[in-house]
Amino acid sequence: MRIFMKKTWDVLVIGGGNAALCAAITAREAGASVLLLESAPRDWRGGNSVHTRNIRCMHDAPQDVLTDAYPEEEFWQDLYKVTGGITNETLARRVIRESATCRTWMRAHGVHFQPSLSGTLHLSRTNAFFMGGGKALVNAYYRSAQALGIEVRYESPVERIELQDGHFLAAHAGPPGALERISAKVCVLASGGFESNIAWQREAWGQNEQGEWPADQFAIRGTRFNMGVVLRDVIASGADPVGDPTQAHMVAVDARAPLFDGGISTRVDSVSLGIMVNVNGERFYDEGEDFWPKRYALWGRLIALQPRQLAHSIIDAKAIGRFMPAVFRGEKADSLESLGNKLGLPLEKFLETIRTFNAACRPGQFDHSIMDNCRTEGLTIGREPSTRRPILRIRSNLA
Numbered sequence: 001m002r003i004f005m006k007k008t009w010d011v012l013v014i015g016g017g018n019a020a021l022c023a024a025i026t027a028r029e030a031g032a033s034v035l036l037l038e039s040a041p042r043d044w045r046g047g048n049s050v051h052t053r054n055i056r057c058m059h060d061a062p063q064d065v066l067t068d069a070y071p072e073e074e075f076w077q078d079l080y081k082v083t084g085g086i087t088n089e090t091l092a093r094r095v096i097r098e099s100a101t102c103r104t105w106m107r108a109h110g111v112h113f114q115p116s117l118s119g120t121l122h123l124s125r126t127n128a129f130f131m132g133g134g135k136a137l138v139n140a141y142y143r144s145a146q147a148l149g150i151e152v153r154y155e156s157p158v159e160r161i162e163l164q165d166g167h168f169l170a171a172h173a174g175p176p177g178a179l180e181r182i183s184a185k186v187c188v189l190a191s192g193g194f195e196s197n198i199a200w201q202r203e204a205w206g207q208n209e210q211g212e213w214p215a216d217q218f219a220i221r222g223t224r225f226n227m228g229v230v231l232r233d234v235i236a237s238g239a240d241p242v243g244d245p246t247q248a249h250m251v252a253v254d255a256r257a258p259l260f261d262g263g264i265s266t267r268v269d270s271v272s273l274g275i276m277v278n279v280n281g282e283r284f285y286d287e288g289e290d291f292w293p294k295r296y297a298l299w300g301r302l303i304a305l306q307p308r309q310l311a312h313s314i315i316d317a318k319a320i321g322r323f324m325p326a327v328f329r330g331e332k333a334d335s336l337e338s339l340g341n342k343l344g345l346p347l348e349k350f351l352e353t354i355r356t357f358n359a360a361c362r363p364g365q366f367d368h369s370i371m372d373n374c375r376t377e378g379l380t381i382g383r384e385p386s387t388r389r390p391i392l393r394i395r396s397n398l399a
Helices: 018-029 047-051 072-082 089-098 102-108 133-148 198-205 229-236 296-304 336-343 347-360
Strands: 009-014 034-037 054-056 127-130 151-153 158-164 167-173 180-189 275-278 311-316 394-398
Touching: 009 018, 009 167, 018 034, 018 047, 018 133, 018 180, 034 180, 047 133, 072 089, 127 133, 133 151, 158 180, 158 229, 180 229, 275 347, 336 347
Parallel strands: 009 034, 009 180, 034 151
Antiparallel strands: 054 127, 158 167, 167 180, 275 311, 311 394
16 A cells, blocks of 8 residues: 655745745745745736836946936835835835845846836836846746746635644645645745735725726736735735725726736826826826826826726827837827817816916926926926926827
8 A cells, every 4th residue: 555645845835926936936945845826827927027027226336237326215215205105114125225136136047137228218227127028037937946946836726825823734726626735834925916806996996976986997907817815815814904905006007908918018108298187177186296207106096086087198299209108099189179079078178277287387498308397387286396398289199
């Protein structure tokens, strides 16, 4: 008679994106046996990491693909501003300092970097771009994991975590009806959030004053596999939830984008070069509050708070070619009246918004790559002054 013993792993990693892979590789290099569970099929592996393209890095002098300097204090102040001060400074500063050296580790595991491309040159000081983007990043890590002997199981969603007195015992994973109990000495939970779980998004966002459910209009530019199953399970088991579920990295994406996996090509990057109006033809935030790379992640939430969760980026000919275009073609018109009609905006209010904005603009030297001296005076929207120039002749709109 032969007796088969189920293996107990040293480290079980739940998730298949950047964080999970880095944890798995580090554990394996320390001598641990490692099993990684990815809920997606192999072709869709990598979570939201496949939709990334760069990493923000602190540096005190030029470094390979990074220009000038981006010191710790500036990085910290940028993070402090974008979070409104609601952040853990000790943790944040540790992340900032580690960002100065992590590229050496990344290169050792097959990741390559490249200089900023046209349309992203203003990021060359703060961000190092992955050659091939996020897909190439995770592919490099999976190759490294395979070479190290890490076992990876695809299409292995975790249904629940088994705990005893707050300690991990096992994960129950696999397709419905064929769950396997997988035990390990240590478990790393890196399975992402719940952005693809629309029911949970509805629960988090609720209804607005117009009786709408904002979550019903969201386009999830990332993976469809982040359902938050593990997150909800550990919270139900007593883990402390931290933060506001409606505060997230939410960017403005084209309203015509697919529900899931649209990726960065659906992001609207023209916001800071014009004005944003909601479906009522009204501005609702200062588009030029700060340098665009420090503010783009606010705009998804700002739009989510607007009626129908929809807004239009209005730009003129001077802005063309100065931002990364979205994958969908915008509307064009030779007059504001024509554009307003094409967009279905209340024309009188839309024209009033443009006239008021243009009247408030003061002369300056326009330079989209820096915080230039173009500004408005006397407007009460967002933060004053708005670092903008007049909208002259409308040439394009990106919804």
